[in-house]
Amino acid sequence: MDTDLTPIDDQEDIEFNEALTPLQSEAQDGRRVTVTASGLSKIFIHKGGEIKAVDDVSFTFTERQFITIMGPSGSGKSTLLYLLGGMDQATGGELHIDGVDVRHLSEQQEHTFRREKLGFVFQSFHLISNLTALENVMLPMQLAGGHTPAYMRERARSLLLEVGLNEDRHSHLPGKLSGGQQQRVAIARALANDPSVILADEPTGNLDARTGARIIELLKKLAEQGKTVVVVTHDRGIARLADVRLEMDNGQLKPMPKYVGAQDASTRTAVVKSWDDLPITVSAEGLSKYFTYRNQTIKAVDKVNFAFKEQQFISITGPSGSGKSTLLYIISGLDQATSGDLLVDGVEVRSLFGRKENHFRREKVGFVFQSYHLLSNLTALENVMLPMQMVRGKSAEEIRERARNLLFQVGLNEDRHSHLPGKLSGGQQQRVAIARALANDPRVILADEPTGNLDAYNSKRIIELLKQLAEQGKTVVVVTHDRSIARVADIRLEMEGGRLTGMGSQIAPVRPVTTVRKKKSKKK
Structure with a gap:
């Protein structure tokens, strides 16, 4: 089912149920369309059988949207994100990101596309082990070219501070940082080239509550400034803050049901043992x-x-x-x-x-x-x-x-x-x-x-x-x-x-x- 992905009014907490035409050039409220998909599919062949990781999904995302995708483990969430990121090839359907037909890029065009249009935050950091935190964030800018060393160093420093990594950690190698600190470096690196679309796979999964809230605050702010931010998450608290909330199940993308809050802590009783x-x-x-x-x-x-x-x-x-x-x-x-x-x-x-x-x-x-x-x-x-x-x-x-x-x-x-x-x-x-x-x-x-x-x-x-x-x-x-x-x-x-x-x-x-x-x- 094609779905209306206009932002949710938190007061009404509405469900989405109206059709949306994929591949439209402009959203109804005048915002620029950044991501469109029509009939997008990814099928794996295993022992002669088909596994439909992404099954004929269609959607349109615009600038200034903060989108969350939830669903059970193995439902296809991360596969969909990799298709959007150009790091996996769809089996069928159409996909356009920022006006680029992603499915028909050459290898060199693919590299340029990912470098300039997308920022990806991986689930397992993927930092370069022999580069410091600062150097990891500078690397995408160095690959893109066109910047002075002084500019790259200052931007990397500012981004690390923005995601909450203190300056005394900027010169540390990843192996000397905690999991949460490595994740913050990964997020700063994704922002390095100021991409129009940011894709994040469980960006707060390894962070404490305070740092996680700061990262989500930053991602929300980036969406407000004109970016499209798509977050795959298991955290309903993050989904609660999204403009667009989607759920994936068996490769199918659908609107997320009305948000149900966590059980009230006051109803829990602690059992004290001897x-x-x-x-x-x-x-x-x-x-x-x-x-x-x-x-x-x-x-x-x-x-x-x-x-x-x-x-x-x-x-x-x-x-x-x-x-x-x-x-x-x-x-x-x-x-x-x-x-x-x-x-x-x-x-x-x-x-x-x-x-x-x-x-x-x-x-x-x-x-x-x-x-x-x-x-x-x-x-x-x-x-x-x-x-x-x-x-x-x-x-x-x-x-x-x-x-x-x-x-x-x-x-x-x-x-x-x-x-x-x-x-x-x-x-x-x-x-x-x-x-x-x-x-x-x-x-x-x-x-x-x-x-x-x-x-x-x-x-x-x-x-x-x-x-x-x-x-x-x-x-x-x-x-x-x-x-x-x-x-x-x-x-x-x-x-x-x-x-x-x-x-x-x-x-x-x-x-x-x-x-x-x-x-x-x-x-x-």
Whole structure:
């Protein structure tokens, strides 16, 4: 169905139901048309069958519109955005962007088109690892040409400040920035050449609430200044602010139903548990991680103490760059602390190296990474099977059946189990990553933004699963920007400037690591 995409009146919160003629040269209110599609389709062939990622969609967007596209993971949202960005080829239909017939460009014309007409914010940053934040933002201007070095440097600096990255981070390489900081650099880079159309795939997915609001404010402002801004998102709060709200389902684009607000926080009740008789699984005393950068000491984790137990669901929130992910990596043994003591399930993590370290990570800890880290040449099922194959002890059939059950448990349908990661949506890849983390039935599960790329329905399902695993005896620690996750946690912690503090009344008692050691030795 063709849809009237005129801006929504927030007072009436109307639904759209009138036809719109595609490929019109001018909108009824006099605004210039920037994006038009008619019968646009993208079909993948898989094992002799057709997958209609984008199915015969038609629409018209104009300047000064802020458009959001929502929908379940795998519904075709990101595929549509890649078609608009000229980074994927449509199977059929017509597409014009800023007067350019996108489907009939030569390779060289395609590069010029993307450079000058579009700004794209990717879901996984895609920054150049050996360039600083400032240099990453300067790069599109350098490729386009026509600017002095002084102009490019000053514009890049201004854009980074505008998206909330402090000047002391401008000279950092991406590897020295948090996920949220990298996302801000990616957004600044998308704006570098002042494009008429800005496409953003989950631009706030890795940002805390305050920074996310600032980014959306900026995108709204850019739309008001004359740009067309199209945002794919799972966040209904962002959709609430849009002029045009669309929803995608099974490749079909349609108007989004009337907005339904989140459940009132006052209706939620916290369940306070008693943890006195439960064994401690993770404990730290004076745990620190310091980096030296240009003769300055950066305290990513600064003398933190905590004790987590079985059956506890712990959330850690805080601003981007506060040290949350660094702490999670230290607990998992993927990074080394500078000082302090750390015990995970009775193992002194800081004393591990080589084969023992690998054995610890494989059996004691399940880690859900922020950017999936799936093996691109293995199917979803094979990715989940891999950790079990590495520890051995199970038959091939047992491994396959457990992997299949885990994928079902996290909500990935069987028709996707044989897909490679590149054929899955971001949300589907995240679910595979979570199933993989559960493969060897670890005692401790660590998750870095596990729902960041999931729609509300699947997000709730994943959190319910993690809560259930905690109730069954595991310790689950989730780093998140989503305070709705924190609200359902047993223990709520906040991190800022490398320091860890409690939120609410549910913080666990901290026992010195030495006490834990003595207790263990008595049992022996």
